[in-house]
Amino acid sequence: MTVQQLMEQGGFTAAALPEGDREVSGVYIGDLLSWVMGRAGAGEAWITIMSNRNIVAVAMLADTACILLAEGVQPDEGVAALAEEKGVNILCSPHSAYETALRLRDAL
C-alpha cells in the first residue's frame, strides 16, 4: 500500500505529500527521536506527536515512508514546507496514536 492510499483509507490528511507513491511496509510509534532512529524500519509509517522540524531529518535519515502526526497535531510553522522540499511525507490524523495505529492495522 502506498502512502497516498493509506491516507485515503485511514481518513488522514496530508500536510506534505511529495512522495505519495512510496510503499508502506509497517508501523513504528514513538516520540523520542533516538528511539525512532534506532528502531523504526525503512519504509515504515512513523506515528508521533512531535511536530518540530527535527522530525524531517529523522524521517529522511531513518528512511521512513511517512510521518503520521496523531492526536490532531499539526506540523510547526515551516515544517510542512521543509518536508515538501526534502521529499518527506507528513500525514495528520485527528485520532489518538492508538486509534491511528488500529486504522493502519486495518489498512495494511
Next chain:
Amino acid sequence: MSEGLSFHFDVDGDSFTSAGQASVQVKKDLRRLGVDPEIIRRVSIAMYEGEINMVIHAHGGHAEVRVTEQAVEIILEDRGPGIADIEQAMQAGFSTAPDAIRSLGFGAGMGLPNMKRYTDHMDIQSTVGVGTRITMRVDLPQ
C-alpha cells in the same frame, strides 16, 4: 571510488533547527556513489546521532566522512566540554540533555548506543575541558 573520497562539514552549534544537514548531505553523496541502501541507512543514523550530539552537547564541531572500497569512516571532532565518564555516557538511557532540548524529542540517552549498534567499529576519545573525537566505521560488503 577506488582512490577514496572524503567529505568535510562544519557543524553549526548555534542553529539547532538546521541540525542534521551534514548527515543529509552524506546520505545524498553515498547514494550518488551507489552505496548499498542499508549501509547508507546505518551511516546516516550513526552520523546524525553524532552530529546532533555535537550541536546539543558541544556547541558544534567538525565532521569528516571518508569513503574507500573497504569502508565508510566518520570522524566527529568538537571542542566542547568533553565526556567525563565514557562508559556511563554509552549506557542506554543516560542523558544530561536540558529540558528545552528534551521537549524537542531528544535526550532519551540512546544516541551513543545507536552509534555503536549501527557501526562496525566505534572509538571515543574525550578530555574534559578540551573536547571529544569520535571515530566510527561501517564496513562495505567485499
